[in-house]
Amino acid sequence: MATPTVAPLTFQRAPNMPRNCTFDAHDWQILSQYWHPVAFASDIADKPFRATLLDETLVIFRANGELVAARDVCPHRGAPLSQGWVENGNIVCPYHGLAYGTDGKCKHIPSQEGGPIADRLHLTTYAVQQAYGLIWVSLGGGTQPLPDFPLWNTEGFQQILPPSIDINASAGRQTEGFIDVAHFAWIHHHSFADRTNPVVPKYTVERRGSGLRAEYVSTVSNFPKSMQHRAPDDFPWRRIFDVDVPFFARLTVQFPEEGRLAILNAASPVSARLTRLFVPIVRNFDKDLPLDDVFAFNRQVFEEDRAIVELQCPEDLPIDRAAEAPILADRSSGAYRRALAEIGLGQAYVR
16 A cells, blocks of 8 residues: 655744754754753653753743743743742742743742733743653644654553763654664664674564654664673564654564563754654563663664764664665665655755
8 A cells, every 4th residue: 555645834933933043944843843862751840841842941830730841941031941940830930939820820929029920921831741751842832742652651661761862963863863773783783683683584664653663673682791691592583663753663572481572762953963862661570680671782782873873974864765865774774764755854854
């Protein structure tokens, strides 16, 4: 069945785009409609938290049990609210003490007790929600669905949240690298793969909705090098990649003895050339082993990726496949680029 095409959305430049935005205006408008992770849920406690998404600086806070994301600017005199505090259910500006409620409205001006409060004293707030141990924000109102990660809340699976990783590269380059299977032998030969086993067996890619599914079976073990003795000879390592545009990919790996490991690769576009990578993980085996080992292995793998992704040229992921020369192992990459084109993203993410 032919994959239905999605007509690219058209936008005019938004007046609320961040100053000095590094993205093409058209692409920024499209990306703003999606949910992106900006912090760990555990980061948002009793103090305001500062984050950046699509060049917009945000303040995230909780008050009266409600989660709030807003532009990190007090509309009175432009001070950063992330330097303030939460008190009596309001976020308080550190400059003049103005207090704003979870609805964004100014509730109190200390210097004018009982005086009028102008409607303009209102925060710019954004759609925000918590899922998979992360805080997700959509600058454009959250019109697109949140990426699905069904195993996160499945009984019998351990939830693991490794530290985030900052990558000086575009989110598109990082996401494509995550679903690339031909680089295992060359980039990950120290962590889990083997340069004497570089061949990529033929694999299938199916377009699904706004993304794709790729199923890849090989003899490349997913155990760390220190645990390779646990890999049975000739075990068929099945890896399933489920990708959603723009920058989300789920990898499910079938381990011996009915083991399952799943990773959500959530690449958050801080700016056009800076990505903050969040990777929630679940597994149904080795649940009694120290998590420090999981964190160390995860860091090693993604640092190996980071070292090469930061050097790729052009820095932005070319949507036009003719811009680079594909090989047979690039089936998933080609499908991913076509999916990005179908939601209307241009040939580059920056001006």
